[in-house]
Amino acid sequence: MEPLKLVLEGVGHRYPGSETETFSGVSVELVPGAKALLAGPVGAGKTTLLLRIAGLRKGPGRVLLGDGDPEDRSVIRARPGVGFLWQSPEDGLFLPGVLEDVALGPVNDGCATDAALDRARASLRDLGAEHLASRDVARLSRGEKQLVALAGLLAREPGLLLLDEPLSALDAGARRTVLALLAAHPATVLLATHSGFAALEEAGFVAAIALRPAREGRAGRSIAPAG
Amino acid sequence: MRLDPRVALVFAVAATLSALSGVAAAAGVLLVALALAAAMRLDWRRFLPLAGSVGIFALLAPLSPGPALAAVVKGLAVSVAIVVSVSAARWDRLLAALQGAGLGRVGVAFLAIVLSHLESSGRDAARSFEGLVLRGGFRGARGVLSSTPLVLARTLRRALERADRTAEALELRGFSGRLPALARFRLRPADVAGAAAAALVVALAVAGRLPWNR
Numbered sequence: 551m552e553p554l555k556l557v558l559e560g561v562g563h564r565y566p567g568s569e570t571e572t573f574s575g576v577s578v579e580l581v582p583g584a585k586a587l588l589a590g591p592v593g594a595g596k597t598t599l600l601l602r603i604a605g606l607r608k609g610p611g612r613v614l615l616g617d618g619d620p621e622d623r624s625v626i627r628a629r630p631g632v633g634f635l636w637q638s639p640e641d642g643l644f645l646p647g648v649l650e651d652v653a654l655g656p657v658n659d660g661c662a663t664d665a666a667l668d669r670a671r672a673s674l675r676d677l678g679a680e681h682l683a684s685r686d687v688a689r690l691s692r693g694e695k696q697l698v699a700l701a702g703l704l705a706r707e708p709g710l711l712l713l714d715e716p717l718s719a720l721d722a723g724a725r726r727t728v729l730a731l732l733a734a735h736p737a738t739v740l741l742a743t744h745s746g747f748a749a750l751e752e753a754g755f756v757a758a759i760a761l762r763p764a765r766e767g768r769a770g771r772s773i774a775p776a777g
Numbered sequence: 778m779r780l781d782p783r784v785a786l787v788f789a790v791a792a793t794l795s796a797l798s799g800v801a802a803a804a805g806v807l808l809v810a811l812a813l814a815a816a817m818r819l820d821w822r823r824f825l826p827l828a829g830s831v832g833i834f835a836l837l838a839p840l841s842p843g844p845a846l847a848a849v850v851k852g853l854a855v856s857v858a859i860v861v862s863v864s865a866a867r868w869d870r871l872l873a874a875l876q877g878a879g880l881g882r883v884g885v886a887f888l889a890i891v892l893s894h895l896e897s898s899g900r901d902a903a904r905s906f907e908g909l910v911l912r913g914g915f916r917g918a919r920g921v922l923s924s925t926p927l928v929l930a931r932t933l934r935r936a937l938e939r940a941d942r943t944a945e946a947l948e949l950r951g952f953s954g955r956l957p958a959l960a961r962f963r964l965r966p967a968d969v970a971g972a973a974a975a976a977l978v979v980a981l982a983v984a985g986r987l988p989w990n991r
Contacts, residue, residue, distance in 0.1 A: 601945070604949060606945050606948065606949070627948065628948045628949045628951070630951075632949070633949075634949040636942075636946065640897075641942050641943075641946050642946045642949070642950065644889070644893055644943075644946070644947065644950065644952070645869045645889075645893075645956070646867050646868065646869055646896065647867060647869060647870075650869055650956070650957050653957045654950060654952065654956070654957070655950050655951055657955050657956065657957050658950070658951045658952050658953050658954075658955045659951055663957045663958040666957060667957060686867075688896070688900065702950065706950075706951065
C-alpha cells in the first residue's frame, strides 16, 4: 500500500468521568513516508493518541488519514491501511503458531493461504526472525513476541505504522535491525516512546509530538510542530 | 506426536457418536481414547479440567440408577475423547479443519476468540499461581484455601479486562473470521494411529448393534 499522509488537528482526549483532559490540542502533519516520534512520559496518553489515530477512540479534534477520512463514522472501526503494534506485544498476537499468526492479516485481507504464508515468511526474514516461524507463540520471549507482532503488521503492507514502544524488549542487535527496517520502509511511521531518542533520531526519526502528563487538575498539553 | 487436525476431528466425531450409541461402546471409547492419549504421550494435566466432573461422577455412580449411570459413562467417554482430540492438534489447526469442512466465518471467529481467550486465561492463571507461590502463598492447607480464590478472582478479572483489548486487537488486524487454510493432507504414522482409533470406535458402535449383542 502507498504511504499515507497523517494530519492531526487539535486532537484531545478525556476519559469518561475524568475532569481533566489526558492531552489536548495535538496538531501535526506527517507527509507520506515520514518517520516521526511521539514522545512523552509514562501515563501521558501516547497509547490513547495512537488508538485515536487508528480509529478506535473518539474525542475532540480531527484525524485525517490519506486524502480524507473526516471521522464522521457512527461506528468505531479501525482505519484501513493502518498497522498497530501494542506496547504489550501479546495483546496483538492471536493464533498459537508464529507463522500462522503473522499470516492472519494477509489471509483476512483476501490473500490465498500460500501467498499469505509467503508474505509472513518474508516479513519474519526481514526482521531477522525467520527462525521463529515454526515456534509456538506461547513459548516466545517478550522480545521475540515483539518481533512476531511487528512481522504481522508488515505482512499486511500498511501505509501507516503506529508503534507503541516497539523496541522496549529487544536486544541491541534486534533494535538495530528493526530501526534500519523501519527507516527504509515506505510506510509513514509514528513511533511512541519515552526513551532512547538519540538512537531513534540517528536512524532518521524526527520528534513530532511531545505529550505532557496532566497533573493536579491541569490538562495535558502537546508540543506538536508541523513536519 | 500430534495428529493431523482432520484426523483428530474425524476421531472426535466418530468417538462421540459411538459413545452415545450405548454403554458398552462408551466404555470402549473411553479405553480407546485413553490408549490414544498414552500413544501420543499427552500431558495428564490436559485432563485436569475434567477432574471435577469425574469426581462427581465417581461419587454419584454407586447411587445412580441404571439410566443415570449409563449417561454418566457416555458423558465421560465423550468428554475424554474430545479432550484427546483437541489436545492432539493445535486449536487453530482444528478450526482451520472445521473451516475447510464448511464452518462459516462467524462460527470460526466465535470459536477462535473463545479458544484464544481460554488459552490466555490459562497462562494468566499459571502466572498468578506462580506469583503467589513466590510471595508465600499456597503453603499448607490453609494457604491453599486462602490463595485459590485469589488466583481465580484475578484470572477472571484479567479475562474480563482482556476481552476489550482482544476485540480491539482483532479489529486492528483486520480479522474477519478467516484462518490460514491447512496444507494438503499427508499421512504420517501418528495419523495412522488416529485413523485406526476412529475405525475402532466405529466398530464398537456397530458391534453393539449386532443382533447377538442385544
